[in-house]
Amino acid sequence: MGLRLSILDQSLIGEQETAVLALNKTIQLAQKAESLGYHRFWVSEHHNSEKLAGSSPEVLISHLLAKTKTIRIGSGGVMLQHYSPYKVAENFNVLASLAPGRVDLGVGKAPGGLPLSTKALQDGRFDNHKDLWEKLVDLKKFVTDSLEPHHPFYGLRAEPVSPEPPELFLLGASVTSAKLAGELGYSFVFAQFINNNETVLEEAFEVFSRLQERKKTEPISFILALSVIVADTDEEAKQLVTNSKIFKVHLERGKTVTLGSLEQAELFGKQANENYRIEIQEASILAGSKKTIREKLQKIQNVFDLDEMIIITPIENFEDRLKSYVLLSEAMSELPISR
The missing domain is CATH 3.30.160 (Double Stranded RNA Binding Domain)
Structure with a gap:
């Protein structure tokens, strides 16, 4: 079975670097990922961070779509607790209309920043206490243009409605999140780099799989997000592990x-x-040579019967980070990357 590899990039701002440089490196990485055959390239949402430049994934996604041709581009993810589902749907419907069939909408439950930035983001623009479940339901209905007659917003459309709407994902690191995704018909991305508790991962996979069986009409999937560092040797890779x-x-x-x-x-x-x-x-970081990482990822794939993994590589130096993704692509060449 082929294994799709995708990338989550956080637009790291290195020492003595600017956000301008960090975002340009994200563009370079997306283009390189496309040439290497990676399936998706996602960008994150973080607020009021001196080390991470990606505070507005929708804007960055638009630019990345224009700078690439075939790779899927998306959010990993939009922090829905701060925003109106209707506006998020509008933003991503515009993106999906600009690049049909290439846009992913990953939604996160976390705040993406400290309480002060959360307060600023939610400053009286709508009902901030709306239940996340309800927001996720509404977001999906707006994106797919499927509001029922009894819905209070029936008749409202998140224009432009794209013939190929963005693919929907829920990001999380708990059994509760997996259950939420499965019940609502979202593909689920388990952030193993945040929660490396194997028992939680196994239970989340089992819960989601059971719910997925009930929703055979919806092509939803379980994806694992991992921190991975690849270098020429195991020792070199271990030396690149920082902030562990x-x-x-x-x-x-x-x-x-x-x-x-x-x-x-x-x-x-x-x-x-x-x-x-x-x-x-x-921190849970897989580090090693091409051979070591290939064996570790194959083992994980076999345990959970995965079609796809999303990789985040926490290396500040861009050249080392870029090399890690190149080596990873080479390492997994024996398991052809499905497009």
Whole structure:
């Protein structure tokens, strides 16, 4: 069985670099990914971050579509809690009309930033307390132009309605997210680079698979998102692993958010204005030579019968990051990348 490989890029801003340079590198990486045969190229949404340039995936996607020809381009993902489903549908319907058959709409549940940026994003423009379930339902109906007569917005269309609407995905790292995706008919991307608990992954896969069987009319799939670093040797790859810890902020009301640094985690806790605790975990990064990574990914593919994996490579140096994706493509050449 062929394995599709895709990329999630966060537009990393390196030391002594600018956002302009980081975004230009994202363009270069998307073009290289296309030439290497990667299936999708996704960009993330992060707010008020000095290290990540991608705060508006819709704008960046539009530019990337214009700079590429065949690779699918999408969001990994739009943080729907901040926005009107109708406006998100309009944005992505425009993109899908500009490049029919090439647009993905990945939706995330996380805030994509600290509480202060969340407050600014949600400043009184609509009902911010609308349930995420309801937003996901509405988003799908707007994107597919399938509002029922009893819906309060029946008769409203998210123009332009594309003949090939964007493909829908829900991103998450829990059983709850997998269940939500399966019940609503979204393909699900499990972020293993955020949650490497094997028990949770297995249960999420089982729950989603059961629900997927019930929705055979909808072609939804389970995709695994992994952090992977490939170098010429195992030792060189291990040397490229930096910032190998993740920081989980557990808020008193039960919410958990994952951050990339202790400083960001502490700041999140303070801005949340409630009791919190910080849990430090080792980041889950697969690092090794082409042979090592090929064997590891084959094993994972066989366990979960996967058609696709989305790869994020957390290397700050762009040349090393680019080389890692080239080597990964070469490593998996024995498992032909399905287009």
